[in-house]
Amino acid sequence: MADLAGVNGQREHFRVVGKPNLPGRLSYALATGIAKFGIDYVLPNMLHAKFLRSPYAHAKVVSVETTKAWALPGVVDILTWEDEDLIKLSTGGFGPPKPWLDNIAHEEGAEVAVIVVAESEEICDEALRLLEVEWEILPHIVDILEGRKPDAPVIREGLPEIPSMFGMGGKDNPPKKGNVSYSYVIDGDIEAGFKEADHIIEFNLTIPAFASHMPNPPGSVAWWEDDPYHAPGKTLRIEGAVQRREQIAAMYGLPLEKTVQKGLFQGGKYCDWGMRRSQEITPLLAKRTGRPVRCVNTREQTYDFLMKQRYMYLKVGFKDNGLITAIDDYSIADGGVPGSSTFGTSGDQSYGPYYTFRCKNIRQRMEIVDSNRGKMYVSGQHCPFNWDAGTMAIYLIAEKLGKDPIEIAKINLHGPTSQDDPNPVPSFEACLEEGKKLMNWNWHPAGTKRLPDGRMHGASFRYQICPRHAFSGYDCKLEYQNGVVHLPTQGPVTGMYAVEVNAMVVAEELGLEYEDISIDFDYREKFTPVGGGSDGTTASAWAMKECAHILKQRLLEAAIEEAENPPRPTGMFAMPKPPSPFKGMNLKPEDLDLMDGKVVLKSDPSIGVPLAEAVTKNIFATYSGRPPDALWSLGMGRMLDTMNTAFCEVAVDTETGEVEILRFGVVADPGKIMRLTSLESQIDQVMYFSQGCQLLEDFVYDKKTGVKLHTNMIDYKKPGVLDVPHVERKFLETRAGNAAYGASGISHSLANTHLVIIAIHNAIGVWVDPPATPDKVLKALGKA
């Protein structure tokens, strides 16, 4: 066990933490449809709003004539980008202010220039058709390999957009040329590294674009209410902008107490935390019209990137034993439309795709190509996805040397403390051993194993760190009121069961049951257990553990005080408390403990008083902080503690091109299992995401017009229950993480773009770019 920080980090016996099958606190509301998402709200007298959306991939609205649309019965309001109310809207964020709604559309389907408000959605549609819009069609780029060419039309003039986030991007980047910005990150001496190498391999890989695909189409409903309790003026009520109250208040210049967003449910986010215009505009429209206004995106309007397309050329030098000596990564990445997140481009360069290797001679050069393909909002699934360049390198080195890739991975993985640490990483070693057993691992070279049914068998392996994302800090509060422990929180409710984990930790520390902790969801509360996915869960649980400890101390002090000086009974007929067995024992808090819902004597736990009787006064405890050593700030992968391994086995039919994933195997060390069922589900989800992007899901554009051809759930195929393979999972608990009881995150660290693709290569000996659809497999085999 690592040297675990914080109170009771070393705890060995768990009654609550790690227990499976404890229902989520909101599960009944969700399962029965009582839970309302933004799109579900319907109010009396409600109006509907829609944006003009660009039919072109890149176009400017030169002018718009609204007379005919205004004349349509049922139209209540029309705003154009030149309207004062829209110009005044603050966009926030970094850099110079941008108009909230522009007259230039940077992708097909983008909101542009006009908003219509009407009695029904159909009238909105009709009014939009009646607008007389003068479009200036601008050149577009939806193929980034075309867009980077010197003779490509330049789609965006202005300063080079080298985004800087977490200090990404080198300082000596070449200036922007045409559509291309450059971001270089150079570590070590690459020339020396290649000189040292016995072998050099070069290869190309494509990171596919992949949709974030929130289950619930985003949208909001807003209205203004009288509010006698706060300052004069109406109070804004908005639903559908969950946990974005502060952002909405800032956008509309409202005091926070006059901005109300009560609903909890926001659907799966998968690190796509970006607000859409439909979630922001309704307050303005409701104010102008004096009525509630609803604005929601359709599914077609909800194909934003979770990961942007990227072409990588990799050159890797290595020794005879497989030890990598130099890596040269040249990437051409989709920069997306303006406002796209830098994850997937420069943001990923120092996020550590190669930092788990001993090799320190690494050059990452990237061309970031402006495009009209789409937008990526802040995203997190990107990071492990892009780490597959390393997975590929390991596989190719193994192929070249005729060795098992696991051996190559072991040689190249550095030790726990730094890239110079020669020691093995215990978590990695343990995951590997279990993984080999789980998969009955028996490596074979590419194209050499045929299954009894005639299909070709392939297998692949990959490892990852379990990341720590404790970057945000947590403001925890616990309230002991009338004998019950309350955990107030604003949520989130996105499927991580993060607040449930916090309640489990509180119960563990206070000798209570999970059911005893009252989770009070309240939009006004500060505490939110986010900060990554499950990594935020464990980090917040660490802080909550500290808070629980403070509450425990106060409870024990109060138990002694009330034992010695019983409070006077309140209420007309209240009876005095029976004398406490602790009375006159001259106890200190450290003589007592909390166990099974009672305050007990440590030296003789059979002597105890139920907590609610022992402490009748109300007590609050707060704690602000985060666990130590968040790896985020230390460089992902440069220190290694909790890790995971993933395996895939496929069968490829070389006659039909069909690929079947026979099984995924995951051996993960989350440090400490906090809530088993949600841990398992997080892993299933990320493996299915990975399957989807490697076998099924694709962004398809008509190159000539730039129009998207994939924006529905028939053409953009998400895996269904009959598509997904069995995910065999095994968990280890090394307690080596930095968060509660040595836990770490897990979730998207297993996201990958090439685990299945490598297994396919191992089956048939040729490369197929993701998504490996049957036609592509046959083509790669020279059969189509």
Add this chain to the structure above:
Amino acid sequence: MSRGEQMKQGGSMVLNHEAAQAISAEKVASLPATPAQYRCPICGKISVNHEDLKFHYANEHPDSVVPIVVKLNVNGKDCEVLIEPHWTLQRTLQFQLGLTGAKQMCDHGACGSCTVIIDGRPVLSCITLAAECEGKRIETVEGIAADPKWKPLIDAYCRWDAMQCGYCTPGFLVTAKALLDRNPNPTEEECREALAGNICICGTYPRHSQAILEATMKMAEGGE
């Protein structure tokens, strides 16, 4: 204020089965038998009845299609609803009857989130016209949740985390109920086949058969 009313005001959503059942039962009980108002969907004018609304259309919107009154049987209750003829059942349930369990994810019949049961068969309410449903028995997740018989199924869904974000979950649960109606003792394979049309982006797939199989055992034992 009733528990249901509290919910409408945005009160706590932390529910156990009993509370969820009570709220669902109240939702079903309060389904309106007749339209709350005859509101013109074009100009918002309120008419006193359907005839009056037709008259208003003839005068004010002669080129538009007049809204219709459709008689639906929802969760055992007869309800007359005023809709435009092109309205889907999903939209009718949400906008006219206040039932939010049939969720809209794809709006194209491709995800199963909006599943309801019509005359015993699971049906996608986003591609079913409400006008087609006259005289048919419509069951929604609210009706299932209101019926104590299905407590084991709902409990099992919650115990097994057969949901992450929960958006798709009512659709799965309705499909599962339809399966159990026709086959109270399904195999895991039969569960998977029955749920083949439901998409969960959060990847909860293995949880559903687990929950359904546990529920069937509990139901066979006759109870909780």
